[in-house]
Amino acid sequence: MKKQRHPAFDGKLALVTGAGSGIGRATALLFADLGARLVLCDRNPEGLQETARILREKGVDVLTESVDVSDWAAMQALAGRVHGKVGALDILVNNAGVATSGDFLSTPVEDWSWVFGINVMGVVHGCKVFGQRMVQNGGGHIVNIASAAGYYAAPEMSAYSASKHAVMGLSESLRLEMAEFGVGVSAICPGVINTNIVSAMRTNGAMVQSQGKVVDIYRKRNYGPEKVAEAIAEAVIHNRAVVPVSPEAWVLYAGKRLMPGVMDAVQRTRLFRRLKP
Ligand SMILES: NC(=O)c1ccc[n+]([C@@H]2O[C@H](COP(=O)([O-])OP(=O)(O)OC[C@H]3O[C@@H](n4cnc5c(N)ncnc54)[C@H](O)[C@@H]3O)[C@@H](O)[C@H]2O)c1
Structure with missing residues (x-):
């Protein structure tokens, strides 16, 4: 995509959560262009x-807000400040997220609450506090960052997969509801993207030993967050519903629909080999 002013973005007000790293930062930089x-x-x-520093070096001034998306009161206060200072959003990107991995039996309930608080309730909070003003303003676009794990649940990722399946369900339902108000809703489903997410991930069970390897796989895969940012921008421009990003995300998307039994058999074999004493 050409990094130049585009009518879907030019002069429009966009808010990106989780903009301090990875996909959120890449999205902010592209949206500015x-x-x-x-x-x-x-x-x-x-x-x-x-x-913000990178953007200011490019001559772009931004409003920054330190906020935890899982905190309902803080998100309401954020919306109050944003609406008061700059008005209704045209584009909202609910991107902030965290990851967990480990077999279900080893994963404590606290980790479920943590990942759901951010990945699910963070998105709910964003849609709630900004959606109403978008509707009153006559339209807008909400982008929720789900994951390939939002339609394909791999083993040892139950909490993360469940959280991203929830984001998919929320996005698909909201898209239908919001259409009549001129608000588009897109769910973006990246595969393996080289960001900080796996080094910041909470791990349990056998995954505790494997975290370094996973970080290495993501680094070597080296699929940049800029490609996800482009898919996000295209989703806004074309009002796309569900957007897998990266070849593996597309393989999982097609495989889950066309040959779910084969996909499960591959996963079981892989898991069996790894867990065999
Ligand atoms: N990297 C991948 O392979 C991948 C794949 C699929 C989906 N995703 C999703 O993409 C989104 C962005 O992840 P990323 O890969 O850029 O990771 P990242 O760790 O590089 O960036 C996530 C950002 O979100 C922020 N954040 C985390 N919890 C927050 C909270 N409670 N409130 C506000 N900010 C918070 C972090 O501080 C960080 O700056 C996440 O929703 C993630 O689940 C990532």
Whole structure:
């Protein structure tokens, strides 16, 4: 995609959560090139300031807000400040997210609450606090970052997969409801993207030993977050519903629909080999 002003973004107000790293940062940088005015949020102030610094070096001024998307009161307060200062959003990207891995029996309930609080309720909070004003304003676009794990549930990822399946369900339902108000809703489903997510992941069971290997796989795969940012921008422009990003995300998307039994058999064999004493 050409990194130049585009009518779907030029002068439009966009808010990106989790903009202090990875996909969120890449999205903020691309949206700025496309001409958007930006509000950037993250719970990590250092990452957020680094994204803002890169943008200011490019001559783009942004509003930054340190906020935890899982905190309902903080998200309501954020919306109050944003609406008061700059008005209704045209584009909302609910991107902030975390990962968990490990077999179900080893994963504590606290980790389920943590990942659901951020990946599911964070998205719910974003849609709630900004959606109403979009409707009143006559339209807009909400982008929710789900995952290939949102339609294909691999083993040892039950909590993360369940959270991303929830984001898919929320997005698909909201898309149908919001259509009559001129608000588009897209669910983006990346595969293996080289960001900080796996080094920040909470692991349990056998996955505790494997985290370094997983970090290495993501690094060597080296599929950049910029490609996800482009898919996000295209989703806004064309009002796409569900967008797998990366070859593996497409393979899982097609495989799950066309040959679910084969996909499960492959996973079982892989797991059996790994867990065999
Ligand atoms: N990297 C991948 O392979 C991949 C694949 C599929 C989906 N995703 C999804 O993409 C999104 C972005 O992840 P990423 O890969 O860029 O990871 P990342 O770790 O590089 O970036 C995530 C950002 O979200 C922020 N964040 C985390 N919890 C937050 C909270 N409670 N409130 C506010 N900010 C918070 C972090 O501080 C960080 O800056 C996530 O929703 C993730 O689940 C990533």
